[in-house]
Amino acid sequence: MPPTRYSHSRLSCYETCPFQYKLKYVDRVEATLGTTIEAFVGSTVHRSLEWLYSLARDGRVATRGELVEKYEALWKAEWNDDIRIIKKELGVENYRSNGQKWVKQYWDRYQPFHQGITIDLECQVDIDLPGGRKVMGYIDRLEKVGNKHFVVHDYKTNRKLPTSDETANDRQLALYALGIQQRYPDLEKIDLVWQFVRLDEEVWSQRTDEQLRTMARETTTLIETIEAKV
Numbered sequence: 719m720p721p722t723r724y725s726h727s728r729l730s731c732y733e734t735c736p737f738q739y740k741l742k743y744v745d746r747v748e749a750t751l752g753t754t755i756e757a758f759v760g761s762t763v764h765r766s767l768e769w770l771y772s773l774a775r776d777g778r779v780a781t782r783g784e785l786v787e788k789y790e791a792l793w794k795a796e797w798n799d800d801i802r803i804i805k806k807e808l809g810v811e812n813y814r815s816n817g818q819k820w821v822k823q824y825w826d827r828y829q830p831f832h833q834g835i836t837i838d839l840e841c842q843v844d845i846d847l848p849g850g851r852k853v854m855g856y857i858d859r860l861e862k863v864g865n866k867h868f869v870v871h872d873y874k875t876n877r878k879l880p881t882s883d884e885t886a887n888d889r890q891l892a893l894y895a896l897g898i899q900q901r902y903p904d905l906e907k908i909d910l911v912w913q914f915v916r917l918d919e920e921v922w923s924q925r926t927d928e929q930l931r932t933m934a935r936e937t938t939t940l941i942e943t944i945e946a947k948v
Contacts, residue, residue: 723844723852724941726890732944740948752800755810759817760875762792763915764858766821767873768839771859774831775839782825789821820875820915827918834863843897847938857894866906870894874914885912885923892933895925 732739741747766789773780780788793814803810841857859871872891880888891910898908912921925933 721850721852723854725854726893729889729937729940733940736947739944744948752798752802755801755803755813756875758796758801759813762789762796763817763820763875764873765792767824768858770825771831771836771839775836779830782822782829785821785825786818789818793817816916823918824915834861834869836860837862837868843894843901845893845897846900847934847941849938849942851938851941853893853937855890855893855897860898866904867909868898868902868905868907869909869911870898872910872912874912875916876914877916879914879917879919880912880921885921889933889937891923892925892930893937896930896934899930
């Protein structure tokens with residue numbers, strides 16, 4: 719049997735609640751609750767920006783109005799009544815218009831989207847860890863900005879910015895960096911950027927080779943713990 723391929727979210731699930739991990743990944747119990755509207759808005763914004771850069775990569779810059787139309791079309795196509803609204807006082811229209819506002823301000827800031835060359839979108843990365851363990855992830859956008867210099871972009875719709883410690887110690891970003899390093903071993907620099915579209919802010923970081931080795935060892939240890947206990 720091939721080794722289990724983990725993900726950052728799967729590992730985080732165990733760290734948060736081992737019992738929930740068992741229900742979801744071992745017993746395969748299907749969740750009865752639908753997705754939250756916050757997650758739905760985030761997904762719709764992500765897919766709108768993916769569409770935007772897929773056009774830009776082929777030499778066509780979408781207008782601001784076209785991006786809004788794409789956002790609205792995705793919202794309409796994917797919306798369903800099982801989506802949960804926890805904060806009832808805000809209402810669906812508030813969430814929809816907020817997402818629209820975020821893609822507009824993103825367009826305003828970054829157009830005409832030629833800061834670098836988009837290498838891939840929703841880029842799957844497979845990360846090899848010590849002991850034959852494997853982790854996979856999806857990078858929102860992988861960009862080349864110079865000779866042997868790539869940037870990993872991860873879109874966020876969070877309400878607040880991370881602390882410097884949270885940025886420096888984030889495992890998901892480190893896994894992305896390791897995966898890209900393994901795929902493109904000739905790279906000399908990999909930047910990691912969280913793009914907080916709600917807040918119109920960027921948070922940049924890097925990882926040293928030693929930090930990546932430490933993260934890889936710690937992640938392997940976590941996987942060994944999971945497999946021993948679940």
